[in-house]
Amino acid sequence: MxxxxxxxxxxxxxxxxxxxxxxxxxxEMVISNKLPPGSNHLEIELAALLGMxxxxxxxxxxxxxxxxxxxxKPRHGVRILPIAPADMEEIYSILTELESLAxxxxxxxxxxxxxxxxxxxxxxxxxxxxxxxxxxxxxxADDEFHRSLVRLAGxxxxxxxxxxxxxxxxxxxxxTLFMRPTPSASNDDHRxxxxxxxxxxxxxxxAIHRAHRIDAKNMMLKLxxxxxxxxx
Amino acid sequence: MxxxxxxxxxxxxxxxxxxxxxxxxxxEMVISNKLPPGSNHLEIELAALLGMxxxxxxxxxxxxxxxxxxxxKPRHGVRILPIAPADMEEIYSILTELESLAxxxxxxxxxxxxxxxxxxxxxxxxxxxxxxxxxxxxxxADDEFHRSLVRLAGxxxxxxxxxxxxxxxxxxxxxTLFMRPTPSASNDDHRxxxxxxxxxxxxxxxAIHRAHRIDAKNMMLKLxxxxxxxxx
DNA sequence: GAATTAATCAATGCATACATTATTTCGATC
DNA sequence: GATCGAAATAATGTATGCATTGATTAATTC
Numbered sequence: 001m002x003x004x005x006x007x008x009x010x011x012x013x014x015x016x017x018x019x020x021x022x023x024x025x026x027x028e029m030v031i032s033n034k035l036p037p038g039s040n041h042l043e044i045e046l047a048a049l050l051g052m053x054x055x056x057x058x059x060x061x062x063x064x065x066x067x068x069x070x071x072x073k074p075r076h077g078v079r080i081l082p083i084a085p086a087d088m089e090e091i092y093s094i095l096t097e098l099e100s101l102a103x104x105x106x107x108x109x110x111x112x113x114x115x116x117x118x119x120x121x122x123x124x125x126x127x128x129x130x131x132x133x134x135x136x137x138x139x140x141a142d143d144e145f146h147r148s149l150v151r152l153a154g155x156x157x158x159x160x161x162x163x164x165x166x167x168x169x170x171x172x173x174x175x176t177l178f179m180r181p182t183p184s185a186s187n188d189d190h191r192x193x194x195x196x197x198x199x200x201x202x203x204x205x206x207a208i209h210r211a212h213r214i215d216a217k218n219m220m221l222k223l224x225x226x227x228x229x230x231x232x
Numbered sequence: 233m234x235x236x237x238x239x240x241x242x243x244x245x246x247x248x249x250x251x252x253x254x255x256x257x258x259x260e261m262v263i264s265n266k267l268p269p270g271s272n273h274l275e276i277e278l279a280a281l282l283g284m285x286x287x288x289x290x291x292x293x294x295x296x297x298x299x300x301x302x303x304x305k306p307r308h309g310v311r312i313l314p315i316a317p318a319d320m321e322e323i324y325s326i327l328t329e330l331e332s333l334a335x336x337x338x339x340x341x342x343x344x345x346x347x348x349x350x351x352x353x354x355x356x357x358x359x360x361x362x363x364x365x366x367x368x369x370x371x372x373a374d375d376e377f378h379r380s381l382v383r384l385a386g387x388x389x390x391x392x393x394x395x396x397x398x399x400x401x402x403x404x405x406x407x408t409l410f411m412r413p414t415p416s417a418s419n420d421d422h423r424x425x426x427x428x429x430x431x432x433x434x435x436x437x438x439a440i441h442r443a444h445r446i447d448a449k450n451m452m453l454k455l456x457x458x459x460x461x462x463x464x
Numbered sequence: 465g466a467a468t469t470a471a472t473c474a475a476t477g478c479a480t481a482c483a484t485t486a487t488t489t490c491g492a493t494c
Numbered sequence: 495g496a497t498c499g500a501a502a503t504a505a506t507g508t509a510t511g512c513a514t515t516g517a518t519t520a521a522t523t524c
Contacts, residue, residue, distance in 0.1 A: 017477065017478090018477075018478065019477080019478090042504095042505070042506095043505080043506075044505080052478080052479090053478060053479045053480075054478095054479085054480090054506090055477080055478050055479065055480090056477080056478070056479095058291070058506095058507095059290070059291065059294055059477095062291055062294050062295060062298075063294060063298060066294075066295060066298035066299070067298070068389070068392075074485095074486080074505085074506065074507090075485085075486055075487070075504085075505060075506070076505090077505080077506095087389075090387045090388065090389045090390065091389065093333065093337070093387060093390070094330070094333075094387070094389060094390055094393065097329050097330060097333045098326070098329060098330070101325065101326075101329045105325070155322045155325060155326070156322065157300070157319075157322045157323060157326060157397070158322065158325070158326060160300075161326065161393055165389070249507065249508090250507075250508065251507080251508090274474095274475070274476095275475075275476075276475080284508080284509090285508060285509045285510075286476090286508095286509085286510090287507080287508050287509065287510090288507080288508070288509095290476095290477095291507095306475085306476065306477090306515090306516075307474085307475060307476070307515085307516050307517065308475090308517095309475080309476095465524105466523105466524090467522100467523090467524085468521105468522085468523080468524100469520100469521085469522080469523095470519100470520085470521075470522090471518100471519085471520075471521090472517100472518080472519070472520085473516105473517080473518070473519085474515100474516090474517080474518090475514105475515090475516085475517095476513105476514085476515085476516090477512105477513090477514080477515100478511105478512090478513090478514100479510100479511085479512085479513100480509100480510085480511080480512100481508105481509085481510080481511095482507105482508090482509085482510100483506105483507090483508085483509100484505100484506085484507080484508095485504100485505090485506085485507100486503100486504090486505085486506090487502100487503080487504080487505095488501105488502080488503070488504090489500100489501085489502070489503085490499105490500090490501080490502085491498105491499090491500085491501095492497105492498090492499085492500100493496105493497085493498085493499100494495105494496090494497085494498095
């Protein structure tokens with residue numbers, strides 16, 4: 001352990017500014033639904049909550065507003081944006097298109113065993129989580145799989161956009177996680193996708209992933225329509 | 233004219249906060265290359281330049297950083313991000329995909345004459361600008377055409393992302409505007425695209441637009457490769 | 465003369481103060 | 495009792511001050 005720090009794995013973790021802490025903490029609270037969608041929070045309250053002054057809170061709010069998670073309403077504080085079915089429709093459209101592009105591009109790069117096994121590890125983890133009937137773990141692995149897919153495609157901006165909209169969708173996915181049927185069929189798609197990527201068949205990779213995402217979107221929208229939505 | 237205001241078209245234009253002014257002014261200066269790519273600007277200098285304190289400058293810098301136009305470097309002020317060929321590659325990939333999606337979706341909505349004529353007006357304006365050999369006017373109309381296309385598709389988030397990356401690409405387009413051949417063939421693509429949309433042929437609309445964007449990207453990259461890039 | 469270290473300088477990160485302005489409350493009038 | 499208006503309240507937008515810390519310059523040693 002280094003002399004200066006006792007927490008992270010990085011040998012010389014910089015002190016991390018208050019603004020960065022505020023961003024990380026608020027983001028986590030939003031996407032995990034700890035701050036309920038539709039709720040308002042005054043800057044002073046958030047400042048007190050996180051033990052800092054209004055300045056870093058404001059800066060964090062601006063960042064999170066840019067990421068579509070909150071809205072700064074002049075006299076009502078920071079409003080946690082709700083996610084309506086129409087929003088999910090928008091988000092999934094974009095994710096479908098961009099992740100499919102990632103799959104296409106990745107297949108064209110002819111990735112090596114390192115990259116492919118990274119993807120396959122996440123798939124195995126999903127299977128394992130399913131076997132243990134641990135949906136949270138499954139969801140995390142699913143997330144990681146999609147994140148890896150996009151990262152390996154090598155377009156940093158693509159990564160950024162996909163992360164932004166995945167974050168927005170995250171809360172809705174949490175809500176439907178236990179409403180949906182067992183997501184075992186999903187892994188068949190994943191395996192076929194990785195096989196197509198390994199074979200360098202870019203068109204197939206794109207088609208498989210697009211179909212996968214469209215299925216996911218339809219299921220999500222159906223669940224939301226059936227169960228309603230707590231958002232305001 | 234209203235009693236309170238003497239400038240805008242809106243009857244009751246709110247005073248517009250300093251932060252909002254800073255965002256608008258800095259964004260314009262960045263995407264028009266008035267602030268050279270790669271240059272650094274201390275918060276105090278920008279504050280003096282725009283006649284305000286550091287606070288709104290900081291907030292604006294955060295917003296523009298989120299839009300990929302600048303980078304806040306702790307001791308060196310705000311750095312205007314340069315655009316390298318690799319960045320253009322990333323940006324055009326994303327724009328190609330998302331605008332093609334917009335074309336696809338718009339075609340599926342079976343837009344009425346109002347929408348279609350909006351698109352066609354921009355095409356006519358491009359023709360007119362070309363006839364007058366006014367490339368700046370052409371570029372503006374081309375921009376408007378693409379912006380309309382995406383807006384009419386009706387996905388607000390899609391609009392946001394496309395605007396973000398169009399802004400990033402804007403400076404490079406300015407640089408190559410006078411290097412490229414006369415962009416008259418481009419309008420053939422636009423007309424075929426609108427026809428496909430009018431006919432409700434979503435697949436054709438997507439294919440036409442994708443090809444259009446890929447052509448544009450290849451030309452841009454070739455120009456940049458040939459001419460080099462002033463970016464640092 | 466080069467390199468290493470100490471001292472100076474400067475820009476930022478953050479807290480705080482204050483003016484502005486939307487909201488709310490209280491009172492008065494109908 | 496309800497509605498309108500005015501005063502009070504509260505939250506923000508912005509400016510400013512200060513401590514921190516990175517950068518830069520000077521100085522000293524080899």
